[in-house]
Amino acid sequence: MRAALLADSAWTDATVKLGNSLGAIAVFLGILLAIFFAAGRATGRFGRPLAVLVFLGPAVVLLVIGLIAPLIRTVYLSFRSDDSTRFVGGKNYGWALTTDSIHQVLLNTALWLVVAPLAATALGLVLALLVERMKRQAVYKSLIFMPMAVSLVGAGIIWKFVYEARDPSQQQIGLLSQLAIRLGWSHPPNWILSHPLNNFLLMAVMVWVQTGFAMVVLSAAIKAIPDEVTEAARLDGARGLQLFWFVTVPMIRTTLVVVLTTVMITTLKAFDIIRTMTGGNFGTQVLANEMYSQSFEQYNIGRGSTLAVILFLAVLPLVAYNIVQLRKERETR
Amino acid sequence: MSDAAMPTSGPTPKAQPTPKTQPTPKASSAPKTGPARPGVKAVRSSFSGPLASVFVIAVTVLWTIPTFGLLATSLRPKEAVASSGWWEVFVHPDMILSNYHTVLFEGGFGVSGGLMPYLVNSLAISVPATVFPLVLSAMAAYALAWVRFKGSDTVFFVIFALQVVPLQMALIPLLQLFSGGAHLGSVTVLPALDLGGTYVPVWLAHTMFALPLATFLLHNFISQLPRDLMEAAVVDGASHFKIFRSIVLPLCTPALASFAIFEFLWVWNDLLVALTFAGGTPEAAPMTVRLAQLSGSFGGRWELLTAGAFLSLIVPLIVFFSLQRYFVRGLLAGSVKG
Numbered sequence: 001m002r003a004a005l006l007a008d009s010a011w012t013d014a015t016v017k018l019g020n021s022l023g024a025i026a027v028f029l030g031i032l033l034a035i036f037f038a039a040g041r042a043t044g045r046f047g048r049p050l051a052v053l054v055f056l057g058p059a060v061v062l063l064v065i066g067l068i069a070p071l072i073r074t075v076y077l078s079f080r081s082d083d084s085t086r087f088v089g090g091k092n093y094g095w096a097l098t099t100d101s102i103h104q105v106l107l108n109t110a111l112w113l114v115v116a117p118l119a120a121t122a123l124g125l126v127l128a129l130l131v132e133r134m135k136r137q138a139v140y141k142s143l144i145f146m147p148m149a150v151s152l153v154g155a156g157i158i159w160k161f162v163y164e165a166r167d168p169s170q171q172q173i174g175l176l177s178q179l180a181i182r183l184g185w186s187h188p189p190n191w192i193l194s195h196p197l198n199n200f201l202l203m204a205v206m207v208w209v210q211t212g213f214a215m216v217v218l219s220a221a222i223k224a225i226p227d228e229v230t231e232a233a234r235l236d237g238a239r240g241l242q243l244f245w246f247v248t249v250p251m252i253r254t255t256l257v258v259v260l261t262t263v264m265i266t267t268l269k270a271f272d273i274i275r276t277m278t279g280g281n282f283g284t285q286v287l288a289n290e291m292y293s294q295s296f297e298q299y300n301i302g303r304g305s306t307l308a309v310i311l312f313l314a315v316l317p318l319v320a321y322n323i324v325q326l327r328k329e330r331e332t333r
Numbered sequence: 334m335s336d337a338a339m340p341t342s343g344p345t346p347k348a349q350p351t352p353k354t355q356p357t358p359k360a361s362s363a364p365k366t367g368p369a370r371p372g373v374k375a376v377r378s379s380f381s382g383p384l385a386s387v388f389v390i391a392v393t394v395l396w397t398i399p400t401f402g403l404l405a406t407s408l409r410p411k412e413a414v415a416s417s418g419w420w421e422v423f424v425h426p427d428m429i430l431s432n433y434h435t436v437l438f439e440g441g442f443g444v445s446g447g448l449m450p451y452l453v454n455s456l457a458i459s460v461p462a463t464v465f466p467l468v469l470s471a472m473a474a475y476a477l478a479w480v481r482f483k484g485s486d487t488v489f490f491v492i493f494a495l496q497v498v499p500l501q502m503a504l505i506p507l508l509q510l511f512s513g514g515a516h517l518g519s520v521t522v523l524p525a526l527d528l529g530g531t532y533v534p535v536w537l538a539h540t541m542f543a544l545p546l547a548t549f550l551l552h553n554f555i556s557q558l559p560r561d562l563m564e565a566a567v568v569d570g571a572s573h574f575k576i577f578r579s580i581v582l583p584l585c586t587p588a589l590a591s592f593a594i595f596e597f598l599w600v601w602n603d604l605l606v607a608l609t610f611a612g613g614t615p616e617a618a619p620m621t622v623r624l625a626q627l628s629g630s631f632g633g634r635w636e637l638l639t640a641g642a643f644l645s646l647i648v649p650l651i652v653f654f655s656l657q658r659y660f661v662r663g664l665l666a667g668s669v670k671g
Contacts, residue, residue: 010438010449017450021457021532025464032468040574048480051573055476056488059469059544066541067495070506077505127392130385140393142657147396149653149660150646151602153621157628157642158399161406161635173418173635175402208396216661269499272604272621276628288501295505296609308501319497 078305092306102290108199109268109287109314116206117263121256123207124214128222129244131215141219145212152209156276159205163191163277195283202284205273210263221255222248254325261322268315287311400646407432407640414636432640448623448641455619455645458532458607459600462539463593469540470547471555471585475577477548478556479563489552495545504609507538511610530616538610539600547592554588555581587659594656595663598649620645 039054081088096102127144131137147155164174168187172178180188192198225248233247249256271288278284280293291311295304405419408428413421422428438447477489511534514525528534558581566576582589600606604621611617613626624641653660 010447013450014453017453017457021461024461024532024536028461028465029468036574036578040572047572048482051480052476052482055472055480055573055577059473059492059548060488062469062537062541063492063495063544065510066507066538067498067503067545070503070510071498073506074502123392127389130389134386134389140389142654143393144396145661146400146650146653149598149649150400151604151621151649153602153604153625153628154642154646154649157624157638158403160628161403161639162399164635171417173414175398175418175420178418178420208399211396269501272625275604276625279629291501292605292608296508301505305505308499308505312499312502315499316497 074305074308077301078309080302082300082302084301088302092302093310095303096306096310101285104283105285105287105290108283108285111199112203112206112267112286113264115200116203116210116267117260119203120207120210120263121214121218121260123211124259125218125256127211127215128219129248132219132222141212141216145216147209148212150209152205152270152272153276155205155209156273159201159208160192160277163201165190165192192278193282198278198282198284202273202277205277206267206270210266214259214263217259218252218255221252225251254328257325258322261318261325265315265318265322268311268318287314403639403646404643406635407643409636411634411636432636433644436637436640436644448620448644450615451618451620451623452644454532454611454615454617455601455621455648458535458539458611458617458619459597461532461536462543462600463597465536465540466543466547466596467589467593470544471551471582471589472577473544473548474551474555475573475581478552479576479581480573492545492548496549498545500542500605503542504605507541508534508609511537530612530614532611532617534610535607535617538606539603542606543596543599547596550592551585551588554585558584591659591663593663594652594659598652598660601645601648 035054039050042050077084078092079087079089131140134140150158161173162175164172165177165188166172166174168181172181174191176191177188189197191201229251230243230247233243238247269288271286271292274280274284274286274289275292280286280289287307288311291304291307294300294307402419405422406414408430409419409422409432410427410429411432413425413427436447437449437452473492477485477492510523511526511528514521515523526533562580563576566580571579601619602621603619604625607619607622608625611619611622613622620641624638624645627638627641
């Protein structure tokens with residue numbers, strides 16, 4: 001009876017909320033249509049500037065408020081104390097570079113940045129080569145790509161369950177412990193708590209998510225290699241691995257770099273996996289999650305802003321390089 | 334040239350307004366190349382054979398099993414989950430749905446109320462947070478592509494360059510703005526908005542953060558529309574507003590659909606923006622926020638946590654398996670977002 005009542009109020013709540021949400025869309029579109037109608041009647045020399053204002057104005061205003069001004073303010077806040085009242089110069093940066101706990105964070109982040117993207121790209125490349133020859137390749141591709149669709153929070157929970165460990169005397173409910181015991185390891189560790197192994201176990205989640213992306217992109221790049229190139233190399237006697245290393249890989253080098261940097265950017269900014277699986281404890285903290293904890297849990301605005309700036313500086317060259325490579329790739333095709 | 338080979342380039346100029354007529358390869362949106370291509374075949378043949386197939390199948394199984402384990406656990410009774418691994422379902426296949434009812438309406442995580450409000454919040458956040466940036470960026474992209482004015486190239490470049498800014502750089506000031514307003518000296522530029530517990534901050538934040546990528550992608554597409562068509566419309570006396578509504582939007586449907594699907598799932602799966610701007614209360618927080626909280630704080634009730642997690646996964650999975658073509662294209666195009 002109580003459950004039924006709860007369910008009832010839950011449905012009422014849902015109706016109100018979804019109604020609000022749809023109402024907001026209706027109001028938004030209604031205002032736009034009204035403005036379009038009014039502005040569409042303006043003719044003559046005001047027509048053009050008015051069109052620019054109406055079409056571009058909202059986006060520009062939102063970008064200035066939402067990205068450009070905050071960008072500047074975050075840099076400003078990083079030079080101020082944690083309550084933002086005093087100018088402290090480079091003190092926050094000194095803190096970030098000299099504190100032991102932050103060293104651990106930066107080290108973990110660097111490790112993530114190297115291991116997860118390389119593993120995902122390499123595995124994706126191998127799969128891209130192998131899967132083409134198989135029957136029903138669409139099925140394999142879909143299933144390997146599927147983790148890309150789910151949230152990193154979901155992925156974190158899925159794998160936290162895989163890594164769930166109990167005392168060896170009990171029945172295991174986590175897949176990894178069960179496998180380890182079956183393979184003859186009588187006392188497997190509590191995976192999530194074992195440093196530094198836990199870092200790699202968390203990276204495995206990122207590899208699980210990103211491999212499908214690497215596979216699909218690289219597979220398309222391999223298909224786009226002109227036949228004449230491979231054919232010529234074949235006539236020259238290149239075979240198997242030789243053909244792969246000296247023809248296929250150089251031909252898709254740009255795409256490989258794009259995939260690698262793209263996964264790196266994602267890895268650097270992702271904090272969901274850490275947050276869901278360990279909360280940054282047991283020596284698994286990374287930069288993105290530390291930034292969040294400093295800013296919004298400990299309210300150290302100065303330090304949080306500093307870490308955000310460091311993250312930005314780390315991402316910047318990767319993104320710039322990624323975009324340059326992407327342009328190159330588009331020109332050569 | 335394939336879409337998949339160029340992640341941030343968006344729809345190719347060749348992409349037709351009616352993609353349904355093209356052959357649809359499953360996971361890859363790359364065009365099918367003819368039946369036998371000797372070159373590619375040569376490379377492939379050296380990587381084929383039973384070992385290769387075994388490897389691919391092994392990876393596929395490994396990639397699928399964790400999600401299957403989650404689903405299986407969510408369907409098992411409490412006692413079974415606590416006492417044995419989910420693989421026991423192959424021996425004792427007793428499945429129930431009551432975990433889902435419990436987790437949706439009753440809770441059982443030491444809190445009153447279930448996940449239902451959070452699931453509703455996810456939907457109520459995602460739909461507007463998809464529509465707003467989609468419409469605004471299509472408008473901006475049209476102006477930048479077809480209503481040329483002095484400085485339009487600069488504006489486009491700045492919007493393009495804003496893609497490199499990580500969300501983390503904007504969170505603190507934006508949150509301060511929403512909760513405290515904006516002040517220049519003692520002059521209040523923007524008053525503090527009392528938006529706590531509503532969706533408005535999350536909608537706004539998602540809209541702002543989506544604009545650079547969306548404008549860039551849609552600009553790629555809209556600027557490729559045939560010039561003759563646009564000029565003919567102008568000669569006929571159509572205003573920019575009329576052209577936008579009756580020519581640009583209909584012709585852009587594939588690009589809009591790809592981006593809409595990408596953005597919807599991005600928002601649905603997002604944790605960072607929601608955690609920062611929605612808080613953790615049932616009034617506004619989405620599933621991801623609640624699940625991350627539960628995953629950290631509770632011990633033992635795996636049958637409920639797995640059911641909750643699967644509820645949040647089901648929407649992306651349905652979208653993925655039903656709209657795979659659009660999904661893959663949109664996702665590849667947006668892979669460096671935020």
